[in-house]
Amino acid sequence: NAGVMQNPRHLVRRRGQEARLRCSPMKGHSHVYWYRQLPEEGLKFMVYLQKENIIDESGMPKERFSAEFPKEGPSILRIQQVVRGDSAAYFCASSPLYQGDQPQHFGDGTRLSIL
Amino acid sequence: AQSVTQPDIHITVSEGASLELRCNYSYGATPYLFWYVQSPGQGLQLLLKYFSGDTLVQGIKGFEAEFKRSQSSFNLRKPSVHWSDAAEYFCAVGAENQGGKLIFGQGTELSVKP
Numbered sequence: 001n002a003g004v005m006q007n008p009r010h011l012v013r014r015r016g017q018e019a020r021l022r023c024s025p026m027k028g029h030s031h032v033y034w035y036r037q038l039p040e041e042g043l044k045f046m047v048y049l050q051k052e053n054i055i056d057e058s059g060m061p062k063e064r065f066s067a068e069f070p071k072e073g074p075s076i077l078r079i080q081q082v083v084r085g086d087s088a089a090y091f092c093a094s095s096p097l098y099q100g101d102q103p104q105h106f107g108d109g110t111r112l113s114i115l
Numbered sequence: 116a117q118s119v120t121q122p123d124i125h126i127t128v129s130e131g132a133s134l135e136l137r138c139n140y141s142y143g144a145t146p147y148l149f150w151y152v153q154s155p156g157q158g159l160q161l162l163l164k165y166f167s168g169d170t171l172v173q174g175i176k177g178f179e180a181e182f183k184r185s186q187s188s189f190n191l192r193k194p195s196v197h198w199s200d201a202a203e204y205f206c207a208v209g210a211e212n213q214g215g216k217l218i219f220g221q222g223t224e225l226s227v228k229p
């Protein structure tokens with residue numbers, strides 16, 4: 001009974017490159033959330049997706065960041081033209097239902113480092 | 116806007132001592148409240164949650180938390196701390212009208228001394 005799977009665990013990019021972070025939700029979960037954790041800070045909500053739909057992207061930076069959750073395959077968080085400030089841990093969480101009382105299950109995160 | 120405050124950035128307790136981690140939230144209606152624990156390099160593990168009903172909730176690993184509406188608090192407690200409890204603890208709030216989006220506090224790092 002696999003949990004939320006994120007890969008890669010660690011990703012190193014040079015400034016200006018693209019970063020792609022992948023997240024496979026728990027079996028039976030159709031709701032995916034992405035959070036960013038900057039050093040010494042808590043997690044900040046970025047985006048909430050269901051299959052083929054972005055439900056809430058209020059926490060996404062206006063430029064360079066995008067997310068998708070296709071009908072088949074994992075959810076992808078894409079960061080174009082990365083900058084040093086993008087260095088952070090990115091966590092994906094999933095839940096089975098669209099309800100505020102459904103606890104989210106988190107993956108182990110992707111640590112993104114920008115050289 | 117909803118917010119979560121964890122006043123203590125870092126707490127050190129002796130093994131076997133009791134523990135209380137503070138969490139205060141700001142929200143107009145009854146929120147959904149969660150405590151998560153994060154070990155270094157790992158993701159977040161759910162310790163316990165409060166939605167409604169009994170204001171004292173039991174979680175995993177011997178943790179409990181009490182919802183106090185009058186104080187807008189949801190403090191986490193454990194009667195006797197083990198060295199393996201050393202980790203970062205996050206309080207989070209959700210709400211029906213914000214889907215599943217969680218608002219997190221900044222976290223409290225717990226150190227346990229022998």
